[in-house]
Amino acid sequence: MNEVYRVPVLEGDRICADAALSLTALAFRIPVEEMTRRERIRLRACRARWSAMYLAHVSFGWPLERVAHAFGLNRATASTACRWAEDERDRADYDHLMEGLELALKRLLDLPRVDLAPEIVKGYR
Template sequence: MEPYRVPVTEGDRIRADAALALAALAFAVPIAEMTRRERVRPRACRARWSAMYLAHVSHGWPLERVGHAFGLNRATAGAACRWAEDERDRPDYDALMDGLEGALRAVMALPLVDLAPETGSRR
């Protein structure tokens, strides 16, 4: 059976990748492990769920968009976000997610910079 796939904009994919990168750093789980299609260890699965929740709350995305950006369906995104909401009852997780939300919003608010601006002279 073919995996669930919906066309996603490059911008959404970049924003989802930013949430994954922050979650990978915060939970000490490699992104490659979080995004594998086969079964992953519980720590990696929960880190991915946290990244999905982070994208949902920081970007204001509906669950369907979260699912599409992460290559999953809406039901999976919903389950991930419900789990993360429940975990926010833990003060340590709540504080960490507050910090990650602020960090992601701050990064996304930075101005875009052209990495190859045209210059008048070449050396």
């Protein structure tokens, strides 16, 4: 039996993790696809993914296990990622970038939700 065990993840958690990945990918100029590959990735992409995991951890207040599950990884990886990112925050440039990403992510999630399929208006579908 070679099936990979996957913990069920709430759709909302996956969407939030995707938002953190997308913002981080934009900030570091690394495609999300490169950051989320299952095979070995280059160091820049790995550190960008770790930054996204840390961003989710601090922005959403998620425990490491929830971060790991939302990103499809294990808790040890999430712990390593957050420990590395926390150490990197000693660098002024990285700290400034992460502060901006945290603010952007929080503002994005504070926006009102808009129904893309409101009730059918008479005469329209």
